[in-house]
Amino acid sequence: MTTNVLLIGAGGREHALAWKIAQSPELGTLYAAPGNPGIAAHAQLADLDISDHVAVAAFCTDRGVDLVVVGPEAPLVDGIADALRAHGIAVFGPSAAAAQLEGSKGFTKDLCRKMGIPTADYARFSDAEAAKDHVRREGAPIVVKADGLAAGKGVTVAETVEQALAAVDDCFAGAPAGSEVVIEEFMEGEEASLFCLADGDRAVFFGTAQDHKRAFDGDVGPNTGGMGAYSPATVMTEALTERAMAEIIEPTLAGMRAAGTPFQGVLYAGLILTTEGPKLIEYNARFGDPECQVLMLRLKSDLLPILRQAAEGDLSGCRPEWHEDPALCVVVATSGYPGSYPKGSEIRALPADDDRAIVFHAGTRRAGEKLVADGGRVLGVTASGASVGEAAVKAYAATAEIDWPEGFWRTDIGRRAIEREEG
Secondary structure, three states: OOEEEEEEEOOHHHHHHHHHHOOOOOEEEEEEEEOOOOHHHOOEEOOOOOOOHHHHHHHHHHHOOOEEEEOOHHHHHOOHHHHHHHOOOEEEOOOOOOOHHHHOHHHHHHHHHHHOOOEOOEEEEOOHHHHHHHHHHHOOOEEEEEOOOOOOOOEEEEOOHHHHHHHHHHHHOOOOOOOOEEEEEOOOOEEEEEEEEEEOOOEEEEEEEEEOOEEEOOOEEEEOOOOEEEEOOOOOOHHHHHHHHHHHHHHHHHHHHHOOOOOEEEEEEEEEEEOOEEEEEEEEOOOOOOHHHHHHHHEOOOHHHHHHHHHOOOOOOOOOOEOOOOEEEEEEEEOOOOOOOOOOOEOOEOOOOOOOOEEEEOOEEEEOOEEEEOOOEEEEEEEEOOOHHHHHHHHHHHHOOOEOOOEEOOOOOOHHHHHHHOO
């Protein structure tokens, strides 16, 4: 039996998912909405308004779509999974209520407190002055987070009280009524990402990665959606992984079940490895970008039946297999990102996808015959190798062949892992 799939999204994460799903012998037809020029090599692009849930459901019915895979977080928080399930369509992705794990940092912090999940101490504020008074009392360093979705950029790790006060003002500036900020204690340690698939009842470990959030080499500059990643995260030992699953993931799923909002989909835990053990920084309710790119390169198993099992609520027999070689992704972004940047510059040449590296499209579009940049993070050059260092050499060699003067990238992706490898 073949499965027809609709993939929702248009970024590098979705290109990686399309690339992997297209390899499945169980695939019938793969559609993508809205997709991008890279995804078009693997899927039929559909001109759908993904915010129009009725239209998406009608498309699925007309095309005989058996499974919808939702890539980005905004449609999940908006309730697309609920709307499609109401039409009898299987969806990989959580309900709007369960997607609050990403959609509201305050919701997640309250769940952690209730379930005894290790995380930073925190306070929630809907009033800017009260939040600033708290900052002055606590001092710096301190972390200020906008409560809602912020595309990976709504977090300020303030080194001074003044920076924290400005961050509070930024969070409330132009924000709708009822908006909140979450202010957290600063936690020290190395960060890592842990992924699990969940069917509402159980979690299946689905790999680790380490992201590079800062814009520039040496982990300096503003936070971004991610300038590169590698997998597995070498800092995540088997013991640390088991502890994170037992102390963080399992209580989260139990708490969501108890609340009547069981979590189905991929649960992405951003962790910090403190001297007291792993603690939760925050959750995402979808695959990371660019973490998804490196996970898909490493995944040996057929992805499609795994996604279907999660969507159908039964991962009991799921045992994902992985290639031993690590993978690394270098994000190529438009100069100016994550601040203001121009759109429409031409990408004149890309390296061919081969055994050396794959170029996943994150923010591109066609302008006639030209391929042009249409976002901040535009490309993700992804490679695997016998070591993180070898994967980095391959990825950077391919990155150097990109003919796009308006692009920039970090040159130190995987630095910590490479230093560990070199002893």
